Amino acid sequence: MAGAVTIKDIARRVGRSVTTVSRALHGYSDVAPETRELVQRVAQEMGYTPNVMAQRLQKQRAETLGLILPTFGPRFSDPFFSEFVAGVGNQAAERGYDLLLSTRAPGEEEMAAYRRAALGRRVDGFIIIRTRARDERIHFLRQLGFPFVAFGRTAETDDFPYVDEDGEAGMRQIAHHLADLGHRRIGYLSPPLDLMFAQYRLEGLRRGLAERGLTLDETYLRIGALTEQSGYALALELLSRSEPPTALACGNDLLAIGAVRAAQERGLKIGSEIAISGFDDIPLAQHTFPPLTTVHQPIYQIGKRVAAMLIDLVEGRPLAQRQVLLEPEFVVRQSTLP
């Protein structure tokens, strides 16, 4: 794998200087057409591909976006993630950027990874996902003045560029829907509240119920992890009460899938005997039995958008819109019936 063709090899071959070759390759106008063609032909023939590292060192730009995926727990599987990464990756590729990916559990090591990648100029900017109420990553990058765009907001400041879906609005719609279906004992399974999106969704549930003259019975509120396992366990808990909820709203689809299993195990007919709703509309949400009522997130699009904004930022282009809040799309399926 040695002996890659360099600009120097081409220069020698065509009897021109490296400068001329470089300019010819970039199609600059101040080089004789014949030279340009010759150089390009020879480059092609010799199988020349520019050494990206050299270009980047010279340009002082990594042409690389960083994405450090927070992993929760050992067996980490995020159905969102592949779709989001596809969105980010495709947009990045389209604009000539690479995507540098790491996974790190929140904490010290995670921050060290940010620090190294940023200070070592390994990446030009970061994409932050799963924002936390108090988010050290955002702290750090803001203070450093290092470019980043977040998917999600935080509780502390909103002086940074982000794309988010309006989770509060989404969950309000679910609350309305369940209330309008006649449910009064409504349980709620929430993801950990240090995740900002969980706060918005809970708040949305509260507001939505209030708007129908109801209040969330706090004893029906359970905080869990981001997993089906957690949804399963918490749902069983609620369903075992003497007065079990007739509807179970869940802060994300994974929790809902766990809840569905719990209800099925109890022999409840989901949809009619108990209503269950999710949030996110992961691909699997259509494939539970019955299919899940949920709120859709255009996750691929969000990935693309976040990446596009970050690249604009990195290249010093002004952002058309620094903060994007997307209207959620409510999707009624058969897990909540009249």
Add this chain to the structure above:
Amino acid sequence: MAGAVTIKDIARRVGRSVTTVSRALHGYSDVAPETRELVQRVAQEMGYTPNVMAQRLQKQRAETLGLILPTFGPRFSDPFFSEFVAGVGNQAAERGYDLLLSTRAPGEEEMAAYRRAALGRRVDGFIIIRTRARDERIHFLRQLGFPFVAFGRTAETDDFPYVDEDGEAGMRQIAHHLADLGHRRIGYLSPPLDLMFAQYRLEGLRRGLAERGLTLDETYLRIGALTEQSGYALALELLSRSEPPTALACGNDLLAIGAVRAAQERGLKIGSEIAISGFDDIPLAQHTFPPLTTVHQPIYQIGKRVAAMLIDLVEGRPLAQRQVLLEPEFVVRQSTLP
């Protein structure tokens, strides 16, 4: 974000040459202890972080592993993927490597991405996943002599380093299990057969049945996509026949999840009235109702292992084992009952 501290800045500050500073920072022995300490202290104070690109240009190594994820279909979601990436990423990080990630649909553009990354020395080696029966990626890299390690095998040659699970052995166990449960009309939903793992699994089913004196009725065989949607549709098809299968083996968990929904919709009691099995043991497999009988793949471990092998390869270390075939672990749950 300008004005990053360089080795030159430190040199100026401590009144030494850049050479000395470089050596001191690397802890070389041929520099005076006082100088070394001074340099290291000052570097710390000034917040020095080496410019990775410069180091890499000089070393002629990208210290980066490439992973180009084949995306099938637009709404691409692979439950495997996040876990695999976590394994690869963590191993890479541990050994000082970055992970460069792209997503590309199989085809022309995919190959172009490999070409650019390889020839532009953007990465030192590739990890290939979802190997195809005839795999152009492997062709290309082999011919170029570019380092790579595959997760999976191909039909053409096996003269390359890989890690794979013995899918044939795994599916044989499922065949035995179903046959021993008394099933005679056994349906099979297969992923596309150009994916090599699908071939092994189908072969395993055939052999396993043969070993119990049965043959796979080809009219019960359906080839689908890698999605629940596909499993759902194909299962419905088979279940609508006048003599529907009493057991439905599936080539992966996603297909099985779709099949589970189809069976539920038909009012079949899964486990007793119809047996359904998956393959992969994705996290969700425990959370269908009833939980899925399947074959486990230690996907995180495989990711780690593949990355470790690739790094050894890249660094010219001999591989302890060039081809690794893992014994599958059969997991019986409640979707297949006596």
Add this chain to the structure above:
DNA sequence: TTGAAAGCGCTAACAA
């Protein structure tokens, strides 16, 4: 124990 100089592959300011 230290430093000068060369070079990794490329781009760009400047001069010719």
Add this chain to the structure above:
DNA sequence: TTGTTAGCGCTTTCAA
């Protein structure tokens, strides 16, 4: 239209 020169930040001979 072309070439010379310098430099991106770093490592590594080689000589002192």
